[in-house]
Structures are given as C-alpha cells and as structure tokens.
Amino acid sequence: MLEKIGARRVLLIAALGVAVLVGTVAATNLQSQAVYYLTPSEAKAQGVAVGQTVRLGGLVKTGSMSSADLRGANDFRFVITDGSVDVQVIATGAIPGLLREDAGAVVEGAFVADGTFHATQVIAKHDEVYTAPKAGATPAHRTAP
Amino acid sequence: MTDTTIPRGNALPRIRPWLGIAAAASFVVASVMALFWAPTDAVQGDVYRILYVHVPLAWLAYLAFVVVFLASVGWLWTKRPFFDAVAVASAEIGVLFTGLFLVAGSIWAKPTWGVWWTWEPRLVTTAIMFVMYVGYLLLRGLSTDFSRRATRSAVFGIIAVIDVPIVHLSVLWANSLHQLPTVLRAGGSPALDSSMLLTLMVSLGAYTLIYAYFMTARVSLEIARQVRLWTT
Numbered sequence: 494m495l496e497k498i499g500a501r502r503v504l505l506i507a508a509l510g511v512a513v514l515v516g517t518v519a520a521t522n523l524q525s526q527a528v529y530y531l532t533p534s535e536a537k538a539q540g541v542a543v544g545q546t547v548r549l550g551g552l553v554k555t556g557s558m559s560s561a562d563l564r565g566a567n568d569f570r571f572v573i574t575d576g577s578v579d580v581q582v583i584a585t586g587a588i589p590g591l592l593r594e595d596a597g598a599v600v601e602g603a604f605v606a607d608g609t610f611h612a613t614q615v616i617a618k619h620d621e622v623y624t625a626p627k628a629g630a631t632p633a634h635r636t637a638p
Numbered sequence: 639m640t641d642t643t644i645p646r647g648n649a650l651p652r653i654r655p656w657l658g659i660a661a662a663a664s665f666v667v668a669s670v671m672a673l674f675w676a677p678t679d680a681v682q683g684d685v686y687r688i689l690y691v692h693v694p695l696a697w698l699a700y701l702a703f704v705v706v707f708l709a710s711v712g713w714l715w716t717k718r719p720f721f722d723a724v725a726v727a728s729a730e731i732g733v734l735f736t737g738l739f740l741v742a743g744s745i746w747a748k749p750t751w752g753v754w755w756t757w758e759p760r761l762v763t764t765a766i767m768f769v770m771y772v773g774y775l776l777l778r779g780l781s782t783d784f785s786r787r788a789t790r791s792a793v794f795g796i797i798a799v800i801d802v803p804i805v806h807l808s809v810l811w812a813n814s815l816h817q818l819p820t821v822l823r824a825g826g827s828p829a830l831d832s833s834m835l836l837t838l839m840v841s842l843g844a845y846t847l848i849y850a851y852f853m854t855a856r857v858s859l860e861i862a863r864q865v866r867l868w869t870t
Binding site (some may be wrong): 501502503504505508509511512513515516519520523525528529530532550588589590591592599614615616617618619620621622624625626627 | 679681682710716751757760763789792797799803804811813815817818820830850
C-alpha cells in the first residue's frame, strides 16, 4: 500500500514537471511565432509578394473610409495604418457594421501590382472598454440595420 | 437514490435543493439586470449584452478545469476516491461551459467582428482547451480498472490545466483580434461602467451557483457509482 502511494506521488511530481515544461514551451512559441496579422510596417519590411494571401491589421485612417452606402458594393475603400505605413484597402463582400474610422480592423486578402490591398474579408476589431452612450448619442453599431 | 448509497456524513444531498433554488433565483436576477437594467454600450449597442453570458461561462470553465487539476493532485497524493469523483464531475461541467461560451462568443463575433470564427490566438487556444477536455472524458472510458483509470486521468488532468493560463494570456502575447481583458486589466481598474460591472458580478455569482449545483449532483452520482463498484 505504502509503495503504491509512493509511486503515485512520483507520478504526481513528474506530471507537474511535464505540465510546467509544456506550458513554458507553448508560451514562448506563442509569443515568438503566433502571427495572426501583420501590421503595414511588417508587411513592407517582409516584402509580402503580390498575390500572397495575408492578414493586415491596424487602424482605419480618419477620413479615408468610403461613405456607408458603398458597404457591400464591392468597391469599399479605406486606409489601414499603423502610424508610419499606410495601405489603401479595396474591400469586397460584407463590411461589418462596427468598422469605423480611427478603430481597429483586420483585413484578409492580397496586395495587387499597384500597391493596393484587395480584401476579401474585413473584420472589425473592438476594444475591451464598455461604457454607456453619452446623452443623446446613438451607439455606433445598431443591431437592427 | 436512497440514503444507503451515499456514504455516511455526506452533506451534498441536503444542500443540493437549496443550491438549486439559489442558482435559479440568481440566474433570473442576473438575466433581468443584463437585459433591462444595464445600460447599452456606446460602441456596440445592445449586442454587447451577450458579455454577461460569455464572460461568466468562460471564467467558470477556467475554474472547473482548475478544480479538475486540484482534484487530480488530490487523488495522486491521497488515493481517496472522492477526488476522482470531483475530477470527473468538474471536467464534464467544464466541457459543457466551454462549449457554451464558444457558441456565445461566436454569436457575439458575427455582428461585431463580422465573422463567426477566425483562427486568432484566443479562439485557437480555447478550441484546444475544449478538445483536450473532451479527450480527458474519452480517456476515462478506456479502462475498467478504477484505480488505473483514476491515475491515468489525473496525470492528464494535471498536464491539461496548463492551457487555462495560456487561453487567458494569449490576447496579451500575440497580435490578436479578441479584445484584451476588461475586468482583470493589467495595471488599471475595470474598463466598464459601474452598473455594467455590478451586472457582470451578479451574473458571475449566478453561474458560480449553477456550477456548484451541477457539481453536487454529479459528485453524488459518481460516489453512488463508486459505492456500487465496491459492493458488487
């Protein structure tokens, strides 16, 4: 009986050791390799090839977004910026209601020869801040169109 | 279930109905607060209210898997069958809650992000967590020997828990789409209105009671099974 418990405790310590090891490896790999999107600067530095499918992430530049009635018209334009490099995006398909200027967005698609980015999927990013609207203001995104 | 199937001194069956009543009542209060009392969000509008389901379910799933971890350590250390009962009960509820919070997150993502699913770090690590604990439950079906099964699954339960902090921290480590933590913010106070925070805390309390209620029911069932196993 005592021997059995002893073996079990060795197993316990071994399991804890493996857990810490797996966690450390996973954590360091996630930090160094997981790339969900490139910033415009990173895309420029890496020299992403024309036609190569990538995700770009950044802020929608103020004043760059097409008017709302062009949403879904296959020629919806805006500029994705990270502050230093700007990329002109031409988006096809559905545009999320939450896509706003000066807010985050991730676009999937590829660069074309003239340097613009043709996005087949636009994903709006929202932050972790929640607050009631100021008196008289309408939420940027209304569930019912 | 008769009293003879429960080891003497087990208080679980007596507190269970009260837990059930408290869980149901607080769930009603939390739902009313989330749907009617909490203000709408300045950016997202009313769709943000799914936060009051998504976030508590996610936290309870984390808690459930930490309980699996602690119970697994308990079994390996003491060899008391009670710990194995707690581990399997918490793993099953954790898988249920993970599945539900993945669905709730997906329903939230479509009208805000614009996609049901995308392969970004938080979502991928959560999917891994879900699959790992489904695997944990499958592993438990591979052996009929009680002690061997409990030991194997305890080792798995200890190693698998490492994904819980990875899921939580994934949004800080990598470029992600998912927003950063709102309540447990690094170096700051919670980034939501006080009435929203109160609603979230009431929801968290309600889901914790639901978890506790499920646990008492499932642990009692598992203990009854163990007793039958020993006596036949």
